Amino acid sequence: MYFNIMVKITNSLISFKQGLGIMTLELKLTLDCPRCGNKLTLREYNKYVQLYCDKCNLSVTIRKRIILMRHVDYDDDVLDWSSALDFLYSLLKGKATASY
Ligand SMILES: [Zn+2]
Known part of the structure; x- marks a missing residue:
């Protein structure tokens, strides 16, 4: 089930209207x-x-x-992808330095 998906990409800033659907989305960042x-x-x-x-x-x-728990503003029903991405990126950085 998904509604209006709005993807706005400005550099690595992505805002994404809530309603994450069934489709697979791939974005090069x-x-x-x-x-x-x-x-x-x-x-x-x-x-x-x-x-x-x-x-x-x-x-x-x-x-x-x-992501939905941490980065959705439920007042406006908006998913803050830039903070979600920051979070993911910090996890990835942790992984890159932890292994090897
Ligand atoms: Zn790499």
């Missing part, structure tokens, strides 16, 4: 992979949101629920 410097891709599928690098395979996947 302007964010650099913290490990290899390649551009990252954001993928949304089923119950998950994933930020990954298609070059070195560094990735982080979290449940959409987490």
